[in-house]
Amino acid sequence: MNDRRNEPTTEVPITSVQLPEGTEAEVLAVLRSGQLAQGAVVAEFERRFAELCGVDHAVAVNNGTTALTAALKVHGLGPGDEVVTSPFTFVATLNAILDTGASVRFGDISDVDFNLDSDSAGHQITPATRALLPIHLYGQCADLPAFESLADSRGLCLIEDAAQAHGAMIGGRRAGSVGTGCFSFYATKNITCGEGGMVTTDSAELADSLRVLRNQGMRKRYEYEMAGNNYRLTDLAAAVGLPQLDHYDRQVQRRRSNAARLSDRLSKVPGLALPRELPGRTHVWHQYTVRISDGSALSRDEFVAQLQAAGIGAGVYYPHLVHDYECYRENPRVHDSPLPVARRVASEVVSLPVHPGLDESDLDRIASVVAGVLS
Numbered sequence: 001m002n003d004r005r006n007e008p009t010t011e012v013p014i015t016s017v018q019l020p021e022g023t024e025a026e027v028l029a030v031l032r033s034g035q036l037a038q039g040a041v042v043a044e045f046e047r048r049f050a051e052l053c054g055v056d057h058a059v060a061v062n063n064g065t066t067a068l069t070a071a072l073k074v075h076g077l078g079p080g081d082e083v084v085t086s087p088f089t090f091v092a093t094l095n096a097i098l099d100t101g102a103s104v105r106f107g108d109i110s111d112v113d114f115n116l117d118s119d120s121a122g123h124q125i126t127p128a129t130r131a132l133l134p135i136h137l138y139g140q141c142a143d144l145p146a147f148e149s150l151a152d153s154r155g156l157c158l159i160e161d162a163a164q165a166h167g168a169m170i171g172g173r174r175a176g177s178v179g180t181g182c183f184s185f186y187a188t189k190n191i192t193c194g195e196g197g198m199v200t201t202d203s204a205e206l207a208d209s210l211r212v213l214r215n216q217g218m219r220k221r222y223e224y225e226m227a228g229n230n231y232r233l234t235d236l237a238a239a240v241g242l243p244q245l246d247h248y249d250r251q252v253q254r255r256r257s258n259a260a261r262l263s264d265r266l267s268k269v270p271g272l273a274l275p276r277e278l279p280g281r282t283h284v285w286h287q288y289t290v291r292i293s294d295g296s297a298l299s300r301d302e303f304v305a306q307l308q309a310a311g312i313g314a315g316v317y318y319p320h321l322v323h324d325y326e327c328y329r330e331n332p333r334v335h336d337s338p339l340p341v342a343r344r345v346a347s348e349v350v351s352l353p354v355h356p357g358l359d360e361s362d363l364d365r366i367a368s369v370v371a372g373v374l375s
């Protein structure tokens, strides 16, 4: 028999899926319609998501990794081309680039917003560079105006990994509306279909290529224009995501007030650096990520262990640089560079629960446990 009584239970989880009322009816309607694959619900989900992002076109795909691969491919990226991105991201960013046959170089990050630094990225540009790929990590936009002018001045395309940043803003513009936006609807993301993804763009031409690419390169039945793939989302999955769009503003408001409460309660804890929303940006708080600095009472890993023992779901996103694994070390298309800030940050970060399912007593408990273990 399984005896789970002595295992620590995570009482305040790091993530929790909360689907609005009406989701079951929406999914049931798709089941009963007999049209389960891509159809009218996907089209409606695309229209509504384009509206959320303030773009002309949104093209749904089956996950966020595919969104990145598809965006890179329709921009023409392939063998011999280079992409400059952040070394501090989920592995999907790197895998999508490698999947196209392109090579990757890394700029360092800022320890203020955890995102790719545009000056450092600029130093990684070579004659082979074709694209810049900043990530809006944890729900706060990278410095998109800086990346936009860098891309314009060097003739590069700009692709945004917005998998964690649905609805985030910078200078009044939405994530995914400056470059070509790539979103994920994985189960833990701010908006979820279980699995799903979206590419956003103002270019009718790119949107058209994306639609053909995701459907085996087929425009009309059995007429193929390019070597495509099956990247389609299903109506069944879109029906899970669609109702969340009606409530998304409120969900973001909750994430924002949860973050504000944590920051208020944690402001005086020694050895703890709190995350900040930078001026001109609207953070959507996919994660609330603190840093455990040198002067702190515990090491990062001890801190995480103590939080978990106390029933607080804490996560480390991400413990290593994205390419710092054996499987990438000998890959000639993965170019390492000195990345001192990213390396230090990867050893310091811990994400605390901030999702909309938390109430004030959960937040106060998180804060008091954090303060307790660090004092």
Ligand SMILES: *Cc1c(COP(=O)(O)O)cnc(C)c1O
Pocket (backbone or CB within 6 Å): 063, 064, 065, 066, 089, 090, 092, 093, 135, 161, 163, 164, 183, 184, 185, 186, 195, 196, 197
């Ligand atoms: C989740 C995520 C992805 C990939 O999305 P999937 O839907 O899991 O394929 C890509 N980049 C980042 C930064 C992510 O967090």
